[in-house]
Amino acid sequence: MATIKEVATAAGVSPSTVSRILANDTWGKEETRKRVLNAIKELQYNPNALARQFRTQETKTIIVIIPDLSNTIFHEITLGIEAEADAHNYKVLIVDTKRQLSLESYYLNAIQQHEYDGVISMDANIPRKLLEQFATKYPLVVALMNIPGSQIPTVRIDNIAATAAAMKHLIRLGHKSIAHITSSSDLFAYKERLDTYREELIKNNLSVNPQLIKAGEATISGGFEMANQLIASGEKFTAIFAAGDTMAMGAISALRQKGIRVPEDVAVVGFDDLEVSSYYNPPLTTIRQPKYKIGQYAFSKLLSIMKEEKVTETVDILPYELVIRESCGHYL
Amino acid sequence: MATIKEVATAAGVSPSTVSRILANDTWGKEETRKRVLNAIKELQYNPNALARQFRTQETKTIIVIIPDLSNTIFHEITLGIEAEADAHNYKVLIVDTKRQLSLESYYLNAIQQHEYDGVISMDANIPRKLLEQFATKYPLVVALMNIPGSQIPTVRIDNIAATAAAMKHLIRLGHKSIAHITSSSDLFAYKERLDTYREELIKNNLSVNPQLIKAGEATISGGFEMANQLIASGEKFTAIFAAGDTMAMGAISALRQKGIRVPEDVAVVGFDDLEVSSYYNPPLTTIRQPKYKIGQYAFSKLLSIMKEEKVTETVDILPYELVIRESCGHYL
DNA sequence: TTGTACGCGTTATCAG
DNA sequence: CTGATAACGCGTACAA
Numbered sequence A, B: 001m002a003t004i005k006e007v008a009t010a011a012g013v014s015p016s017t018v019s020r021i022l023a024n025d026t027w028g029k030e031e032t033r034k035r036v037l038n039a040i041k042e043l044q045y046n047p048n049a050l051a052r053q054f055r056t057q058e059t060k061t062i063i064v065i066i067p068d069l070s071n072t073i074f075h076e077i078t079l080g081i082e083a084e085a086d087a088h089n090y091k092v093l094i095v096d097t098k099r100q101l102s103l104e105s106y107y108l109n110a111i112q113q114h115e116y117d118g119v120i121s122m123d124a125n126i127p128r129k130l131l132e133q134f135a136t137k138y139p140l141v142v143a144l145m146n147i148p149g150s151q152i153p154t155v156r157i158d159n160i161a162a163t164a165a166a167m168k169h170l171i172r173l174g175h176k177s178i179a180h181i182t183s184s185s186d187l188f189a190y191k192e193r194l195d196t197y198r199e200e201l202i203k204n205n206l207s208v209n210p211q212l213i214k215a216g217e218a219t220i221s222g223g224f225e226m227a228n229q230l231i232a233s234g235e236k237f238t239a240i241f242a243a244g245d246t247m248a249m250g251a252i253s254a255l256r257q258k259g260i261r262v263p264e265d266v267a268v269v270g271f272d273d274l275e276v277s278s279y280y281n282p283p284l285t286t287i288r289q290p291k292y293k294i295g296q297y298a299f300s301k302l303l304s305i306m307k308e309e310k311v312t313e314t315v316d317i318l319p320y321e322l323v324i325r326e327s328c329g330h331y332l
Numbered sequence C: 001t002t003g004t005a006c007g008c009g010t011t012a013t014c015a016g
Numbered sequence D: 001c002t003g004a005t006a007a008c009g010c011g012t013a014c015a016a
Helices: A004-011 A015-023 A030-043 A049-056 A072-087 A101-113 A128-137 A159-172 A188-203 A220-233 A245-257 A291-306 B004-011 B015-023 B030-042 B049-056 B072-087 B101-113 B128-137 B159-172 B188-203 B220-233 B245-257 B291-306
Strands: A061-066 A091-096 A118-121 A140-143 A154-157 A178-183 A213-216 A239-242 A267-269 A286-288 A315-318 A321-323 B061-066 B091-096 B118-121 B140-143 B154-157 B178-183 B213-216 B239-242 B267-269 B286-288 B315-318 B321-323
Touching: A004 A015, A004 A030, A015 A030, A049 B049, A049 B101, A061 A072, A061 A101, A072 A091, A072 A291, A072 B091, A091 B072, A091 B091, A101 A118, A101 B049, A118 A291, A128 A140, A140 A291, A154 A159, A154 A291, A159 A178, A159 A188, A159 A239, A159 A267, A159 A286, A159 A321, A178 A188, A178 A220, A178 A245, A213 A220, A220 A239, A220 A245, A239 A245, A245 A267, A291 A315, B004 B015, B004 B030, B015 B030, B061 B072, B061 B101, B072 B091, B072 B291, B101 B118, B118 B291, B128 B140, B140 B291, B154 B159, B154 B291, B159 B178, B159 B188, B159 B239, B159 B267, B159 B286, B159 B321, B178 B188, B178 B220, B178 B245, B213 B220, B220 B239, B220 B245, B239 B245, B245 B267, B291 B315
Parallel strands: A061 A091, A061 A118, A118 A140, A140 A154, A154 A315, A178 A213, A178 A239, A239 A267, B061 B091, B061 B118, B118 B140, B140 B154, B154 B315, B178 B213, B178 B239, B239 B267
Antiparallel strands: A286 A321, B286 B321
């Protein structure tokens, strides 16, 4: 592998000249440029990125921390991040923590070793103090999640309003026994959805039955299991509000297996609006998060921080949308 | 950020001593070690990975090239890769080419800039000659795919036998008009499945109707569209063999929308066995690929190459399995 | 067992 | 517009 020195020798110039021509496409006399460019081609020279990064202390790379790659919502957000990053010549590395705290810490630590320039996290679970300490030292943006009462830059929707919209829809349809299935992780977004679920019931003079609240894995199989628990509990319910579409899909599958029809016997509403949700049988009523946009905003924000610009708005709230399909039994 | 030099000064030793203690947990006198370890803690020293990588010309990182992160099969394989990589202290970077040739080339090129030590590709679409050239120079393993007649190390299932098994099952169930929906990309795996689809029909004295073969995007929405094309064509068919579960799911959704029942009116068989496939309505009959294992094997193979061991078997063929569920209408 | 000296490939600074 | 020189932080051959 040729080095910049060899190119310089071949072109009869100094290494710095080559370096400058590489960095700046208008630098140098036309003739010098040509000679250097030729030598580069001739020798099939490729800059050693490692050396460059070492010298500049800059990797032009960010990492995106995701709790679970099998949930495609994270992918859809990442697409937005990638688009924006591309436009600014940044590379994006995706890491999957599989919801393991140790991996989250590991990847956050990596930035101290100069491996990346910034982080967008959708799995910020380490203690808040640690996280805030981190944010004061290194560029960090949290997407999709909500770090309550914190100054950490965040891009997300209004979970409370969105959940209220979903619940209001079910209640308007006449449901009085609404179950809730959610993640047992302590992500704040799930807590907000659970709290709002309770509040909306109370606001509408409906009772909150703890038996109708199940927490488990935020996956298809998790939803499947929780729905089975609901059925096994013997409690009556005519609707399920799932805190994520993956769980909603699993729940529908479980209901069907027991001969319970969706939406005729039980209505189901999800959260996220994944690609598969509109193709599912029945198609899911759900809250659409502006996933692509969340990704774009998150990167822009991170870029500002990396450039050490002041970030005025620390929290960006993007609009959600209630998407009504068949799983709740009524088109309005 | 403290450097190794500062640690050395603080501990009253030379930088090389620190370096050696870091690299080797038995090196040095007990007392020296203690002093150095203390200084490291004191100064919150973190080795500069960039400098280290630059020095050793080794990143201990591999990249996994994936064509489409929204198809979870790639994620399930990546889990296997990650497990194995972890065990050998390698980091895994996931890149999503979104099926763009230019991105594939871009990422392959990156290895020439020393950014990674090796590549596992599930989206090897650049011209075969280029790919083979690359493989002679850098560690590369192809997973899931098949590069026909090539010496490039590969881990996959036997596509032809697997497809034959799926087709034989449908034919045994009495289907005579079987449609095929597949990807319009020129991935060899799809070509093999298409060819075998044709062969199995012929072997069983069934006619091959080109109208019943549709190619499109290998996604849910792609499958949705292709099924609609089949219906619109007016041709009769009682079964669909989809070259991927995502397409199968989209197809089922389209059929249902037109009031065509699955499996009563049309049987559907997919390929891959994703997590969602067993929860879909109806649950998918499909070919299970040993995804996790494919990932593990692929990394082991790559590791051997990176260590410059000779790889004797260039192609690993792992066993597939025909998983029979409701979408084909019969339990055997 | 430990320290000294050097170099990896690049870019920034300064001088010409 | 261009060249010489230094420096980034670390690992290692060699010397002590």
